[in-house]
Amino acid sequence: MAEIIMREAIARGLREALDKDERAFIMGEDVGAYQGAYAVTKGFFEKYGPERVRDTPIAEGVMVGAGVGAAMAGQRPIVEIMTINFLLLGIDQVVNHAAKLRYMSNGQLEVPLIIRTVTGGGAQLAATHSQSFEGWFASVPGIKVAIPSDPYDALGLFRSALDERDPVIFAEHALLYGFKGEVPDAPYKVPFGQAAVKREGKDITLVAYGRMVHVAQNAAKLFAEMGKQAEVIDVRTLRPLDLDTIVKSVKKTNRCIVVEEVWETGGFGSWIAQSVQEAAFDDLDGPVGHVGGLDVPAPYNGVLEAAAIPDAKRVLQKAKELFGM
Amino acid sequence: MPQMGYDMQEGTLVRWLKREGAEVKVGDAIAEIETDKAVVEFEASEAGVLNKLLVAEGTSVPVGKPIAIIGAPGEKVTAPAAAPAPAPAANGKGAPASSPKRPPEAVEARQEPVTAPAPADDHAAAPGEVRASPVARKLADEMGIDLSKIKGTGPGGRITRDDVMAADKSKAAKTETKAEPQKPAEATARLAAPAPAAPKKEAPAAEHAPAPAAKPGEKVPLSKMRQQIARVTTKSKQEIPHFYVTAEIDMTEAMKLRKQINASLESEGIKISVNDLIIKACVGALRKIPNLNSSYTGDAIQNHPSINIGIAIAMEDGLIMPAIMDCAGKTLAQISQASKDLITRAQKGTLHAQEYTGGTFSISNMGMFEVTNFAAIIQPPQAGVLAVGTVMKKPVVRNDQVVIAETMNATLSVDHRVSDGAEGAKFIVEVKKDLENPLSLLV
Numbered sequence: 168m169a170e171i172i173m174r175e176a177i178a179r180g181l182r183e184a185l186d187k188d189e190r191a192f193i194m195g196e197d198v199g200a201y202q203g204a205y206a207v208t209k210g211f212f213e214k215y216g217p218e219r220v221r222d223t224p225i226a227e228g229v230m231v232g233a234g235v236g237a238a239m240a241g242q243r244p245i246v247e248i249m250t251i252n253f254l255l256l257g258i259d260q261v262v263n264h265a266a267k268l269r270y271m272s273n274g275q276l277e278v279p280l281i282i283r284t285v286t287g288g289g290a291q292l293a294a295t296h297s298q299s300f301e302g303w304f305a306s307v308p309g310i311k312v313a314i315p316s317d318p319y320d321a322l323g324l325f326r327s328a329l330d331e332r333d334p335v336i337f338a339e340h341a342l343l344y345g346f347k348g349e350v351p352d353a354p355y356k357v358p359f360g361q362a363a364v365k366r367e368g369k370d371i372t373l374v375a376y377g378r379m380v381h382v383a384q385n386a387a388k389l390f391a392e393m394g395k396q397a398e399v400i401d402v403r404t405l406r407p408l409d410l411d412t413i414v415k416s417v418k419k420t421n422r423c424i425v426v427e428e429v430w431e432t433g434g435f436g437s438w439i440a441q442s443v444q445e446a447a448f449d450d451l452d453g454p455v456g457h458v459g460g461l462d463v464p465a466p467y468n469g470v471l472e473a474a475a476i477p478d479a480k481r482v483l484q485k486a487k488e489l490f491g492m
Numbered sequence: 493m494p495q496m497g498y499d500m501q502e503g504t505l506v507r508w509l510k511r512e513g514a515e516v517k518v519g520d521a522i523a524e525i526e527t528d529k530a531v532v533e534f535e536a537s538e539a540g541v542l543n544k545l546l547v548a549e550g551t552s553v554p555v556g557k558p559i560a561i562i563g564a565p566g567e568k569v570t571a572p573a574a575a576p577a578p579a580p581a582a583n584g585k586g587a588p589a590s591s592p593k594r595p596p597e598a599v600e601a602r603q604e605p606v607t608a609p610a611p612a613d614d615h616a617a618a619p620g621e622v623r624a625s626p627v628a629r630k631l632a633d634e635m636g637i638d639l640s641k642i643k644g645t646g647p648g649g650r651i652t653r654d655d656v657m658a659a660d661k662s663k664a665a666k667t668e669t670k671a672e673p674q675k676p677a678e679a680t681a682r683l684a685a686p687a688p689a690a691p692k693k694e695a696p697a698a699e700h701a702p703a704p705a706a707k708p709g710e711k712v713p714l715s716k717m718r719q720q721i722a723r724v725t726t727k728s729k730q731e732i733p734h735f736y737v738t739a740e741i742d743m744t745e746a747m748k749l750r751k752q753i754n755a756s757l758e759s760e761g762i763k764i765s766v767n768d769l770i771i772k773a774c775v776g777a778l779r780k781i782p783n784l785n786s787s788y789t790g791d792a793i794q795n796h797p798s799i800n801i802g803i804a805i806a807m808e809d810g811l812i813m814p815a816i817m818d819c820a821g822k823t824l825a826q827i828s829q830a831s832k833d834l835i836t837r838a839q840k841g842t843l844h845a846q847e848y849t850g851g852t853f854s855i856s857n858m859g860m861f862e863v864t865n866f867a868a869i870i871q872p873p874q875a876g877v878l879a880v881g882t883v884m885k886k887p888v889v890r891n892d893q894v895v896i897a898e899t900m901n902a903t904l905s906v907d908h909r910v911s912d913g914a915e916g917a918k919f920i921v922e923v924k925k926d927l928e929n930p931l932s933l934l935v
Binding site for chain 2: 421448449450451452453488489490491
């Protein structure tokens with residue numbers, strides 16, 4: 168058991184993939200000679216060479232399309248899209264090709280493609296580089312979406328992504344690369360579709376994913392100061408979504424707030440909230456709350472940006488408003 | 493107010509079954525209405541939206557007076573001015589739809605475009621409406637708590653989970669006091685003929701009051717439970733020729749034994765009450781004298797195959813006498829447990845129907861009010877009830893010596909149509925023998 172940062176956990180997963188499976192290769196902008204825009208593939212180019220760590224032109228449609236083709240042809244492509252904002256250029260390949268080929272070929276084709284990409288804001292990268300689109304992709308049948316919140320989950324989920332026979336969007340939050348956590352040396356996996364109770368409590372359930380798990384944890388600490396015990400659930404994979412764990416928790420706590428970074432309007436969290444209220448209506452002590460990003464383009468100004476992203480205080484405000492807590 | 497009987501003059505709106513704003517179909521029960529004969533569900537005779545409830549729950553309303561308005565969704569309604577004198581709905585037809593613009597029968601109004609905004613602020617609870625979260629409703633239902641008596645502390649006055657839990661806690665605290673060994677007698681106090689002396693060191697008297705104390709000169713309508721108690725006791729006293737047999741019972745040994753048992757079983761959470769010992773003694777006596785475990789049926793005496801001992805339990809607005817079923821085969825510990833369970837469930841309102849009606853003999857214990865004795869009213873169709881006073885220290889003569897003993901008076905009421913004095917005496921002597929030689933209760 169060693170304490171490592173999330174960047175290293177993901178790099179470990181990538182090395183395992185390249186070491187174990189000769190069909191596996193990485194491609195993306197600046198993943199090779201430059202060693203990765205977020206330095207995840209540092210040292211890879213040297214070790215594995217340009218065939219397996221391939222630099223690509225700035226053309227996300229081509230990158231995802233090439234990944235889809237390679238996956239169909241039996242390879243195990245791992246495409247790195249520098250940020251999820253740029254994946255919008257590859258969205259047709261993701262939604263209309265990667266997600267549909269198994270279905271439209273009646274199972275004759277499969278697309279075991281992993282798209283690693285960076286999501287989220289908070290680093291003053293301004294309106295076009297600070298968005299969180301993982302929920303958009305999670306609404307599409309045929310794709311799986313994983314979003315780790317700590318090094319343990321990052322490696323465990325990545326190992327499960329390698330086992331998948333369908334396309335996976337693997338969303339890594341930019342501000343979590345330096346986040347430290349214990350990761351066992353012994354092999355383990357974190358299965359898709361299994362949410363984690365990251366903190367136990369009996370008074371309110373906070374459901375979150377990605378960096379918002381840490382916001383929920385901070386909120387839980389503030390709740391604790393008020394004598395209230397919050398349960399924090401990390402969804403870990405948006406699709407498949409583990410509703411059972413969430414509902415079980417809500418039946419215990421009777422209160423629920425879903426926290427996410429994307430805009431509140433149409434956020435994936437509102438789908439979670441909707442599912443919870445259908446499944447646990449009789450156990451609710453108030454409406455299911457939803458706290459998301461403010462409905463504005465991400466401000467560049469640091470103070471304004473911080474105000475637009477949910478924090479623990481907003482979670483507490485919502486709890487007060489909905490439950491009088 | 494519909495006419496629900498040829499001679500009905502007025503009816504009491506017991507409870508609204510639909511809320512203001514609810515959609516109703518023809519035949520939907522919208523309210524419970526109490527006539528002088530029964531409580532009847534009142535069904536909507538028109539479809540639409542229940543736009544306005546004109547009458548608060550618990551109000552007595554003359555036949556023919558509107559109680560609610562059914563109209564189109566969002567339709568603006570105003571309550572008709574006092575007594576618009578609509579024809580009495582002799583056919584049981586419902587409240588007429590009414591609006592400032594439309595004649596009462598405007599059911600088709602729903603098909604017209606409705607522009608009027610929905611009346612009333614979303615957050616304000618309508619009079620008589622209970623605003624509670626789903627889980628609060630569920631818990632209240634499970635715990636038998638009346639939500640209309642709880643004040644909500646949530647947003648907009650919503651009753652929350654914690655409000656219900658708090659209400660349950662304060663209720664549980666009361667229940668605990670009530671569940672004390674000798675407490676059930678409190679209930680019997682109201683069944684028993686003489687009014688009990690004021691409690692001495694127990695909880696404040698107000699807590700024992702059956703209903704909110706009436707203000708001087710005020711006329712308080714009877715609650716359902718009071719009505720039932722009135723009916724049953726009147727029937728009993730009018731139809732059953734009671735006779736009474738009293739004995740003084742030396743409880744010294746029983747109290748000692750109880751102490752010993754409770755000390756040794758403390759770890760198992762078993763705590764035998766004096767009442768449990770009395771129940772056990774009565775069961776023994778009924779096995780020897782089964783005639784008192786029977787009912788008078790007019791042309792026969794129906795003996796009961798099982799012994800089900802009713803115990804009087806105080807409720808907020810009266811009392812009930814549910815029974816511990818099949819006592820014959822139960823040990824003292826089992827009786828004690830069953831008794832506690834019965835009291836708990838009685839307070840929660842989760843008794844089984846059979847427990848309400850299945851008693852074959854009852855015990856009424858007024859131990860906690862320092863009373864020497866009292867006589868209880870038989871609960872029909874049972875043939876007897878044992879009324880038990882307080883255990884108190886008294887000088888008694890034992891082996892020609894005056895010693896201090898703990899004694900208690902018990903008075904048996906018997907239906908003379910079923911049995912006679914001699915048998916009653918035999919019964920009470922059996923009870924006395926068992927309680928004075930309490931080891932027999934353990935065998």
